[in-house]
Amino acid sequence: MSEFQKVARVEDIPDPGRELLELEDRIVVLLHVGGEIFCIDDVCTHDGGPLSDGPLENYAIACPRHGAKFDIRTGQVLSMPATENTVAHDVKVENGDIFVRINDGSQPMKVVSGGATVSRSGSAHDSFRPDAVASQSGSSETPAIPPPAPVSSGELSEDLIREELKKVIDPELFVNIVDLGLIYNVNLVPVEEGKSNVKIDMTMTSPMCPAGPQMIANSKQVLTQLPKVGEVEVKIVLDPPWTPDRMTEDARDQLGIF
Numbered sequence: 001m002s003e004f005q006k007v008a009r010v011e012d013i014p015d016p017g018r019e020l021l022e023l024e025d026r027i028v029v030l031l032h033v034g035g036e037i038f039c040i041d042d043v044c045t046h047d048g049g050p051l052s053d054g055p056l057e058n059y060a061i062a063c064p065r066h067g068a069k070f071d072i073r074t075g076q077v078l079s080m081p082a083t084e085n086t087v088a089h090d091v092k093v094e095n096g097d098i099f100v101r102i103n104d105g106s107q108p109m110k111v112v113s114g115g116a117t118v119s120r121s122g123s124a125h126d127s128f129r130p131d132a133v134a135s136q137s138g139s140s141e142t143p144a145i146p147p148p149a150p151v152s153s154g155e156l157s158e159d160l161i162r163e164e165l166k167k168v169i170d171p172e173l174f175v176n177i178v179d180l181g182l183i184y185n186v187n188l189v190p191v192e193e194g195k196s197n198v199k200i201d202m203t204m205t206s207p208m209c210p211a212g213p214q215m216i217a218n219s220k221q222v223l224t225q226l227p228k229v230g231e232v233e234v235k236i237v238l239d240p241p242w243t244p245d246r247m248t249e250d251a252r253d254q255l256g257i258f
C-alpha cells in the first residue's frame, strides 16, 4: 500500500465542496462535507462518468451521466445503473493539512480524521445487488439471456411489438428492455402481402454495454416470429442517453428502487 501524501489544506476546500486531484496516476476527488474530508476515485463504475461533476446530497454523490449514486465515505454504490462500488481512499487531517493514501483495493478502507482513526464497514470492492435482483439471479455470474417465450397472436401494432419485446431481458439487470426504457421508437413500415417491416430505435444503459449484441439479436428473434412481420432492423441510439427515470414502476419495483 502507498504512503500518505499531503494534498491540500482544509481551508482551501469549502464545506460542502470538492477538489479534483491526480495522485499516483489516478484521478480522485476530495470532498469536504460536515467538517470531514473524504476521497474517492473520480470514476463512476457504470461507464466511467466523472463523479466530481455530479450533485452532492449529504454523503451521496450522483453521477452526472446516468444518475448512479455512491456513498462518499465508503465508495459504496447506492443506486442503479451502477452495480459496483467505486474506490474510496484513506484520508487523515493533521493541523489543517489533508493527507491521502491511495487504496489499491486490497485493504479495507479506513478514514483518519483529526488524528482519530475510524474503521468503515465494507470493502471498496463489495458490489451492490438489489435484493430482488439477487434472488432472481441466485449467482453473481451474468447468465445467458433466457430463450424467448411463445409467440403472441394479434394484429400488428406498436403495442404488440412492445409487448413482445418484454420477452427480451437485460442480462445484467434482469429486467425486460421495455420496462427499462431502452426502446425509444417503434416504426411499422407496410410491405407486400400484408406484412410490415419493423424498425426499432434501442438504447443501452451504457455505450459500452457488453450485452448489447445479445439484446439486439434476441429482439430480432422475438419479432421475426410474429406472422405479419417482415424484416426487423434494430438501430442503437445513444442520444438522448438513457437515464434511470426512463424505467417504469414495474422495473423500479423489480430492482428495489423507490
Ligand code: FES
Pocket: 044, 045, 046, 047, 048, 049, 063, 064, 065, 066, 067, 068, 080, 081, 082, 205, 206
Ligand atoms: S456513467 Fe455514471 S451512471 Fe452511467
